Amino acid sequence: MDVAGDIEIKTTCPRDCYDACGISVVVREGEIHKVKGDPDHAVTRGSLCQKCAIAYNGAFLDPGQRLAFPMKRVGKKGDAAFQAVTWNYALSDIAKRLEKMLSNRDPSTILHTHYTGTVSMIAGWFPMRFFNRLGATEVDPDTICNKAGHVVLEHMFGTSLTGFDPEQIAHAKTLLIWGGNPSSTAPHMHSDWIGSSQAKVIVIDPIAHETAQAADLYLQLRPGSDAALAFGLLHVIKREGLLDRAFLDAHTVGFDLVEPAIDAATPDVTAAKTGVPAGLIEDAAMQFGTGPALLWLGQGMQRQPRGGNAFRSAALLSVATGYLGRKGAGFCYMNGPETRGVDMDFITGEELRSDGGSSISHIDLADTLADPARASALFTWNNNVLASSPNQSKLRAALSREDLFTVVSDLFLTDTAAYADYVLPAASFFEFDDLIFPYFNNTMSAQTGAIPPLGESLPNQEIFRRLARRMGYEEPALYESDRSIIDRLMSQTSYDGDFEDLQAAGTVRLFDNPPIQFESLEFATPSGKIEVACESLQQMGQPLVPEPHADEESREGWLRVLSPASPWLMNSTYCNDRKIQSRMGAAKCFLAASELERRGLKDGDRVMLRNETGAVALEAAVSDAVPEGVALVYKGRWLGRSHRDANVNVLNIGLKADVAESTAVHGVAAELIPA
Ligand SMILES: Nc1nc2c(c(=O)[nH]1)N[C@H]1C(S)=C(S)[C@@H](COP(=O)(O)OP(=O)(O)OC[C@H]3O[C@@H](n4cnc5c(=O)[nH]c(N)nc54)[C@H](O)[C@@H]3O)O[C@H]1N2
Ligand SMILES: Nc1nc2c(c(=O)[nH]1)N[C@H]1C(S)=C(S)[C@@H](COP(=O)(O)OP(=O)(O)OC[C@H]3O[C@@H](n4cnc5c(=O)[nH]c(N)nc54)[C@H](O)[C@@H]3O)O[C@H]1N2
Ligand code: SF4
Ligand SMILES: [Mo]
Numbered sequence: 001m002d003v004a005g006d007i008e009i010k011t012t013c014p015r016d017c018y019d020a021c022g023i024s025v026v027v028r029e030g031e032i033h034k035v036k037g038d039p040d041h042a043v044t045r046g047s048l049c050q051k052c053a054i055a056y057n058g059a060f061l062d063p064g065q066r067l068a069f070p071m072k073r074v075g076k077k078g079d080a081a082f083q084a085v086t087w088n089y090a091l092s093d094i095a096k097r098l099e100k101m102l103s104n105r106d107p108s109t110i111l112h113t114h115y116t117g118t119v120s121m122i123a124g125w126f127p128m129r130f131f132n133r134l135g136a137t138e139v140d141p142d143t144i145c146n147k148a149g150h151v152v153l154e155h156m157f158g159t160s161l162t163g164f165d166p167e168q169i170a171h172a173k174t175l176l177i178w179g180g181n182p183s184s185t186a187p188h189m190h191s192d193w194i195g196s197s198q199a200k201v202i203v204i205d206p207i208a209h210e211t212a213q214a215a216d217l218y219l220q221l222r223p224g225s226d227a228a229l230a231f232g233l234l235h236v237i238k239r240e241g242l243l244d245r246a247f248l249d250a251h252t253v254g255f256d257l258v259e260p261a262i263d264a265a266t267p268d269v270t271a272a273k274t275g276v277p278a279g280l281i282e283d284a285a286m287q288f289g290t291g292p293a294l295l296w297l298g299q300g301m302q303r304q305p306r307g308g309n310a311f312r313s314a315a316l317l318s319v320a321t322g323y324l325g326r327k328g329a330g331f332c333y334m335n336g337p338e339t340r341g342v343d344m345d346f347i348t349g350e351e352l353r354s355d356g357g358s359s360i361s362h363i364d365l366a367d368t369l370a371d372p373a374r375a376s377a378l379f380t381w382n383n384n385v386l387a388s389s390p391n392q393s394k395l396r397a398a399l400s401r402e403d404l405f406t407v408v409s410d411l412f413l414t415d416t417a418a419y420a421d422y423v424l425p426a427a428s429f430f431e432f433d434d435l436i437f438p439y440f441n442n443t444m445s446a447q448t449g450a451i452p453p454l455g456e457s458l459p460n461q462e463i464f465r466r467l468a469r470r471m472g473y474e475e476p477a478l479y480e481s482d483r484s485i486i487d488r489l490m491s492q493t494s495y496d497g498d499f500e501d502l503q504a505a506g507t508v509r510l511f512d513n514p515p516i517q518f519e520s521l522e523f524a525t526p527s528g529k530i531e532v533a534c535e536s537l538q539q540m541g542q543p544l545v546p547e548p549h550a551d552e553e554s555r556e557g558w559l560r561v562l563s564p565a566s567p568w569l570m571n572s573t574y575c576n577d578r579k580i581q582s583r584m585g586a587a588k589c590f591l592a593a594s595e596l597e598r599r600g601l602k603d604g605d606r607v608m609l610r611n612e613t614g615a616v617a618l619e620a621a622v623s624d625a626v627p628e629g630v631a632l633v634y635k636g637r638w639l640g641r642s643h644r645d646a647n648v649n650v651l652n653i654g655l656k657a658d659v660a661e662s663t664a665v666h667g668v669a670a671e672l673i674p675a
Contacts, residue, residue: 003028010038010506012436012445013052014123014429015570016116018186020438021048022506023056025430025450032061032430032451038506043441049187051568051580059412059577060428066411067425068455077400078641080418087456087466090422095470097405098134101376107135108358109376111368115141116571117382117410117426120434120447121337121347122485123460127381129349129478130464134471136379137358140661144362144389148662149302149333152311155537158524162339163332164294165442167514171328172199173291176284178314179226179301183210184567189440190214199294202284204229206562207632208625217284220627223560223666224304224551225274229281230313231548232270234262236285237320244322251521252319254533257545265548273550275627289321292328299333300564305551305667308659312537312546319530330517337437340444340510341492347485349477361661363654366391369398377405381426381460386415387572387638390652390665393614396643409463412576415639424463427453433499434459435486442515444493445507542659554669559595559631561609561668563648566634575638587616587647589672590623590632599672606675609633611668614650617675631672 006028013021022041026034035056039046048056059065070090075081101110112131118124131138142150153160166189169175175197182190190211194201203212204219204226212218221229237243238259248255267278295318302311315331323329337344345351360368365385369375378399389395399406399419408420417423431454434447453459458466461482468478486499494510495502502508525531538544554560568584569575589607596602603622608615609631618633626632637647655664 005029006033009448009450010040010446010503011429011448011450012507013048014118014120014434014436014447015052015573016119017570018182018438018440019044019049019188020436020441020443020445020507021052021188022445023048027450030451041507042509043192043443043507044188045192047188051570051574054579054583055574055577058579059574060430063454065576066428066454066457067413067423068457069425070456071423073421077402077419078396080413080641082423090424091467091470094407094422094467098377098471101405105376108137109374110134110136110379111139111360111375111377112136112379112381113139113141113362113365113383113385114381115144115383117573118429119439120429120436121489122434122482123429123432124382125344125347126461126485127464129352130468131379132349132352132357133468133473133475133478135354135357137360139362139365140359141362143660143662145663146299146302146333148307148657148659149297149299149311151660151662152308152537153315153333155525155534156312156315156531157518160333161336162517163335164330164517165335165511165514166193166332166440168328168330168516169193169197169199169294171292172294173328174202174288174293175199175296176202176204176288176293176317177211177215177296178204178298180296180298181205181207181209181211181300181564185565186440200287202287206627206630207564217280217287219276219280219284221274221276222550222627223562223630224306226301226310227306227313227546228265228270228273228548228550229276230310230316231262231265232267232274232281233285233288234316234320235265235270236267236282237289238262240286240289242289243320247322247324248320251523252530252532253527254531254545255319257533258316261548273548288317292323292326293321294329295331297331297333300666302657303663303666305655305657305664306549307657307662307664308542309546309549313548316532316546319532325516325518325521327516332440334439335442336439339442340437341494342437342489343492347489352475352477361656362389363656363661363663365389366394366398366654369401369404370394372401372403375404377407379407380416381409384410384414384416384572386419387636387647388649390649390654390663391613392639392646392650392652409460414572415641418641425455425457426463427457427459431457432459433482433486435489442511443507443509444495444502446499446502448503537659540659551667554629558669558671559609560629560666561631561633561648561651561670562666563633563635563668566636569634569636572636572638575636586619587637588621588633589618590621590626591672592626592628592630593622594628595672596620596622601674608673608675609651609670610673611651611653611670613653614646616646616648616650631670
């Protein structure tokens with residue numbers, strides 16, 4: 001119950017989530033008493049998701065869980081034996097070690113990884129200025145998530161970061177959600193935005209998740225058969241005379257080159273390749289092809305061996321019917337801050353990169369770190385690589401290298417932090433101001449600090465300002481204040497007010513009318529048109545035009561392991577919250593009943609998924625949502641400290657997608673055996 005003297009502060013959830021919920025923090029006598037949804041928020045209307053409602057009142061406020069002091073390693077790597085030290089001691093020693101390294105090693109042997117810890121603008125991006133100045137190698141964050149999709153859309157349409165505005169749903173006849181799971185990853189979009197729309201909903205996904213179950217049409221395809229399905233849908237659209245020839249002639253290059261494959265992709269041929277009944281292919285194509293339609297391109301869909309080709313093929317649907325550039329039509333992968341005018345190079349300090357800088361793929365992280373010639377130091381911030389990245393056993397071994405100088409900044413003592421020489425405590429989003437540009441809705445939000453940082457923890461930006469000072473760097477951009485950055489970012493948008501106005505509102509819309517994707521029908525590609533036939537992708541080793549590919553079935557008796565987002569975790573964040581742990585129960589492998597029966601197993605049995613790189617012990621759980629041939633194991637479990645402990649990424653051999661060195665984690669296969 002609220003009492004007199006309570007102060008309510010509006011802020012915004014900075015997790016890597018489509019929703020960017022408005023939050024109301026109740027502060028009582030200088031401490032956070034309760035964290036709840038902000039009822040004034042136009043999109044999320046007063047509720048938080050189940051995971052944040054628990055963890056923001058649990059682990060995030062628990063001084064027993066949070067890191068409060070810088071710590072120096074005193075035991076073996078991985079043992080998590082640390083001793084508290086002062087900031088002065090930690091930063092001086094880190095700077096000394098870096099300077100020594102720089103005297104005889106190339107700065108590119110210093111690696112840094114960062115990603116989804118917080119997606120607020122300053123804490124998410126400002127530390128890049130330090131690493132750019134240092135000349136460190138960036139472990140390209142998107143390669144662990146969504147890079148294949150980004151690169152393909154950029155080449156085809158000129159951008160991957162300006163999608164449909166969600167408010168366009170008012171004008172759409174159809175919403176097609178392809179390889180995304182809003183019921184877990186965008187819970188308010190699932191319940192409110194999709195739930196209240198008039199548009200007919202089609203879902204294409206191997207897993208019958210809650211959004212799929214609530215859809216008007218659900219196409220349960222075999223994993224990795226998306227391109228084939230797209231061609232099948234295009235076949236029906238073409239056969240029924242629904243191609244917009246005038247649009248295709250005026251605004252695309254090379255559509256004629258995909259037509260022979262479209263003609264060949266009859267519903268029967270497509271049904272055989274994808275496992276989707278021919279009648280459903282017909283129905284979905286007619287629904288999508290006969291009016292303005294929105295296409296939600298999920299990030300899960302492109303995490304497959306030919307994820308780039310799958311994305312190119314699916315995106316053709318938005319092109320074929322000619323509605324692109326009109327109300328209620330278009331696709332969305334995500335809406336970057338760029339959509340609202342923000343210059344990302346400013347926040348990351350691109351001008352501080354001496355020679356363009358080097359980067360590697362997350363998929364190569366373990367191999368690179370294992371090699372003393374390529375890796376002398378590792379900084380990890382906003383990232384829990386041991387839980388999230390592939391080649392888990394190799395990565396654990398590489399992190400154990402005594403001569404790999406490792407610094408981890410986090411809120412919690414993660415599995416990765418246990419390997420650090422120094423652990424630097426980060427302040428949580430409750431503890432400082434920042435700006436947030438949600439990546440689905442075209443809004444802008446304030447993150448407002450409600451209490452001072454816990455113990456001696458500091459916001460990421462302040463940690464790296466202080467380290468820059470120790471290094472003796474002189475560039476003013478390394479020291480720019482939070483307020484100056486906020487003001488400059490806000491000035492790039494159309495918003496008239498100042499940060500105080502934004503704080504009072506929480507979240508503001510930036511467009512009077514929701515923008516129409518590609519309204520001008522100008523495309524920032526070499527041809528100025530949509531590049532169905534794409535020479536720049538061809539130069540990267542891709543086919544000139546997308547192909548109706550479907551993956552081969554897994555090896556006899558093996559299962560395709562899908563490891564998408566859990567409804568209880570945010571990547572690996574919250575896995576240390578005790579209430580969430582009890583809600584999740586044991587780590588599970590969800591399977592069709594027939595897959596268990598075939599192996600003489602039953603629900604609740606201890607089982608093992610095993611392949612050429614490792615094995616993970618799980619509890620078998622029967623699920624109607626999972627098709628035959630698939631094992632569903634949610635990502636993000638913390639591993640534990642023993643060398644035998646693992647999560648699902650122990651099975652990830654480091655498969656790359658066809659484009660951009662990006663992850664193909666949903667292409668992993670394994671055999672199921674009793675534990
Ligand atoms: N098998 C499998 N693996 C996957 C995926 C998959 O689908 N399947 N998905 C991949 C995807 S999409 C992604 S994006 C990655 C995500 O992987 P990560 O980016 O590693 O995500 P988290 O595991 O949540 O780690 C973020 C860490 O940042 C910390 N943190 C939070 N706020 C702050 C802060 O303000 N400062 C600092 N310094 N730290 C903070 C959190 O406590 C947490 O430990 O995982 C990938 N891994
Ligand atoms: N609760 C929660 N929310 C999150 C996250 C989280 O960890 N937990 N992570 C955040 C992050 S970093 C990201 S990138 C987004 C991801 O957001 P989404 O893309 O929605 O999430 P995923 O759950 O990774 O994958 C979506 C779907 O891809 C499907 N999929 C797998 N293989 C294939 C295939 O071959 N074809 C097709 N069509 N579909 C396939 C999976 O079955 C899954 O349902 O979510 C964000 N939101
Ligand atoms: S993780 Fe997403 S759904 Fe949950 S509170 Fe944050 S923004 Fe909202
Ligand atoms: Mo992601």
